[in-house]
Amino acid sequence: MATKTNPGRFFEDYKVGQVIAHAVPRTVAEGERALYHALYPARHALYSSDAFAADCGLDGSPLDDLIAFHVVFGKTVPDVSLNAVANLGYGEGRWLLPVYPGDTLRSVSEVIGLKQNSNGKSGVVYVRTRGLNQNDEVVLEYVRWVMVRKRDLDAPAPETVLPELRKVVPAEDLVIPEGLSFEEYDFTQAGEPHRWGDYEIGEKIDHVDGVTIEEAEHMLATRLWQNTAKVHFDATFREDGKRLIYGGHIISMARALSFNGLANAQMIVALNGGAHANPCFAGDTVKAWSEVLDKAETDAPGIGAIRLRLVAVKQGAAPFALKGEDGKYAPEVLLDLDYWALMPL
Template structure:
């Protein structure tokens, strides 16, 4: 005899209410093992999270892990309560990395439901949440908003009142936070791998990152388990009508960020994610390429050595040498997988 009341079926769309606060289970301690596994899964070569000596040379007392490690860990905490029954994760906004995550930090995440909208088909709806990840000292490490399409349990359940949150189109440059002690005055361009600094980039220029990586089911599932993300669509071929495993969108983000090293090696730290859309699904066997566009530049108040580049990071299925984001009809061009808008910190 089984007792289904002891297991977690996950929340469905009709289980969410605006204002609901969810405290997510299983705090997770980040280790050097996470750094090693991340660099085995993604071709990331950024000097600051790769080298303790380089991190010390730019004023950081402890070498942080990649920002996206912290993001994936914190995001994974939210999945059992928010997106276990997701159709797809749709987008992000207002994400700020408020302090670096270092090995030994333990991250916990809470979320507040800030919006709901049932889809016209009555079978699913979009849930908007704002999530906050704190470390063992109750300091905020990362905060972000995201929206996700979630199945309804009962298709006849009444639709909730539509509430759409007012989300900023971008994090203001003056709201970016520099890690304590960060100073690029004695920046080692040889060790970093490229000579390009803040003034070498021009608003409007596009950078083809050239390299591509073919996704495999084994790697994307291992990465997703590493972050303790339990969403069914990433693992269970019975969770989707077409019998395929959907690649976790964060896997594509990390892959695109790693590929961007070629041309943006000195974009050492992600300070914010302004917006992001998973434009199309990715599956094992797809080959991912990336290109970037410089959207804006900003000096950082109080620092003569650090500047910020606002970058559109685009991942594509197959290489697009024309670097086309949208067609003449305004719709995303075929092959676009990810449209991510970030602020990155670079030497001036």
């Protein structure tokens, strides 16, 4: 009669090349969309209105790009990060297919790198995760690396394998949904007049608005993605009695806040990298700012790509706070995310 509960994988349980099919497929529909819009001040028109999306050549309004990310990510938690010490980074993320109400998502990860830490107590695991729909089409893929504890400190170190990851997804590798066109784009309905040509590389935008974080809200969100990490839900788990907020909650909050100034950065199509710079707790007030890192043309009608740094900060942050002279993130910085979005020319 062995223990029936899931103890999670430890560092020595991972092998390069290993493929993990994550549990609990999930059908996502209009309920998830409504909850997303209740949890975050999300207003990008393509994800808000079937009519607007149809005018852009889609069959209807897809579910928000980050719903797909969170659902796919959430499934990996019991297999990848249950014994994680830290979520170290993201890379090579691409959205490959919109997710529509009624789609069923599942996740599969492949271990693509391993490196034991010098202290012998933990190691870094690199996985490439793919989210698939009910037709076995990949809707999303990304690489994540986490630091995972060893169960047995005497387990031998595996051969170090470090994946070669591109720092930025090249613009020519961005996948634009079939049929998408911004030639008939309605800037009035979208909420802002600024088009791709109006943004300059290096430009920074303070998104002005702020949201104070509540325990009930981050838990609702995190459960909605079936992310089961104890630390988000159980106030008795950490010694300080605080529930650590799922980093994805901050990503979605910051992205939604960025509407004010980037209303036309409609679709996220790639995640180049990201760091959860500091933990966030209930009571913190989250604000956001963005920096235009790059721009690229695309073959799609009326559509340009814009590469953005999205930074979430909390109360007390200096304007456009990022890193100190020591190269470390300022203590008020919560998130530093690098992504590509599609914008009307």
